[in-house]
Amino acid sequence: MVVPASSLVTDPHEICDLLKLPYEQVAAVHARYPLRVSRYFLELACQYGAPLLKQIVPDILELQDTETPADPLNEENLSPTPCLIHKYPDRAVLLVSRECASYCRFCTRKRKVGTSEMSISPALLDEAIRYISNTPAIVDVLISGGDPLMLSDQQLEHILKRIRSIATVRIIRIGTRMPCMLPARITNALVNTLRKYHPLYINLHFNHPAELSPEACAACTTLADAGIPLGSQTVLLRGVNDSAAVLKELFYRLLAARVKPYYLFQADQSRGTSHFRTSINTGQELMQQLIGHVSGMAIPTYALDTPDGNGKIPLGPNYLHEVEEQCVFTTYTGNRGVYPNTLWPDTADKR
Numbered sequence: 001m002v003v004p005a006s007s008l009v010t011d012p013h014e015i016c017d018l019l020k021l022p023y024e025q026v027a028a029v030h031a032r033y034p035l036r037v038s039r040y041f042l043e044l045a046c047q048y049g050a051p052l053l054k055q056i057v058p059d060i061l062e063l064q065d066t067e068t069p070a071d072p073l074n075e076e077n078l079s080p081t082p083c084l085i086h087k088y089p090d091r092a093v094l095l096v097s098r099e100c101a102s103y104c105r106f107c108t109r110k111r112k113v114g115t116s117e118m119s120i121s122p123a124l125l126d127e128a129i130r131y132i133s134n135t136p137a138i139v140d141v142l143i144s145g146g147d148p149l150m151l152s153d154q155q156l157e158h159i160l161k162r163i164r165s166i167a168t169v170r171i172i173r174i175g176t177r178m179p180c181m182l183p184a185r186i187t188n189a190l191v192n193t194l195r196k197y198h199p200l201y202i203n204l205h206f207n208h209p210a211e212l213s214p215e216a217c218a219a220c221t222t223l224a225d226a227g228i229p230l231g232s233q234t235v236l237l238r239g240v241n242d243s244a245a246v247l248k249e250l251f252y253r254l255l256a257a258r259v260k261p262y263y264l265f266q267a268d269q270s271r272g273t274s275h276f277r278t279s280i281n282t283g284q285e286l287m288q289q290l291i292g293h294v295s296g297m298a299i300p301t302y303a304l305d306t307p308d309g310n311g312k313i314p315l316g317p318n319y320l321h322e323v324e325e326q327c328v329f330t331t332y333t334g335n336r337g338v339y340p341n342t343l344w345p346d347t348a349d350k351r
């Protein structure tokens, strides 16, 4: 592991002493869903409070949530080999690390991230890369985990080099929460490695404006200066960011850090995380308070990754009432209007 163990807190005693929490409860949750938080993020969370702390402090509600599916996106059945998820025809997710700098309490892969349930080995990675190479339909590979930046620069380069050598792969993406959780991991040496494998995109993950600290923004700048387009995925989380003012500030701060807000995800129905979920109505109302009121650049797609691995769908809100000979809509200010849904000159062909 490239991240020094001393920069991570994994002992429930330490968290409990610091935050005055009941040790038995935290230890019981930790035994099932591991506790880990970078010292950097813990310090930031202690300064800021609940919206950051909730994301990393074990909660007894995690153990009480027993009926929700452990694998809501059916990833295990969509894995032709253990380190690869092949859900969409032209994309695949390559799982290269089971560890992260911090374990988010709402993680969709909570069933296995940070545990021995997730097996990753050189032989399994070989098998996964062979599958990509033998499946020319896959043009976009998302390197994920866990957090891929838990690997050393050399390990990461070994993987990047092999994927880039597959002629049918056009785009490589890396999904990482490292600029948020441990910005010091974004070094010049790392970006000098990454920049050799363009076109390379990085999907970051920020949930709250307070996460865009000077250190996190500097890490984003280092990546952007290497010519790496940056997007951010945000998960809509109860008690963390379920407020239009918080989301607006988050999305503007991301843009200022040269990161395009990409998705706002409705939280998955994943076991141990249900206390974080909002209703979809809440998400639609929040989006309605943003669309039109803030720059279009600051608006991500509000989406649901549908259960059983059936793919993502946009959740709206919906501004159209009718799409017949005329299209009837409501604008962001609440005005109703019409747009002629006819072609000129008039033809039967509706394209």
Ligand code: SF4
Residues within 6 Å of the ligand: 099, 100, 102, 103, 104, 106, 107, 108, 109, 113, 145, 146, 147, 176, 177
């Ligand atoms: S960084 Fe990503 S993979 Fe790791 S625990 Fe958080 S959400 Fe899960």
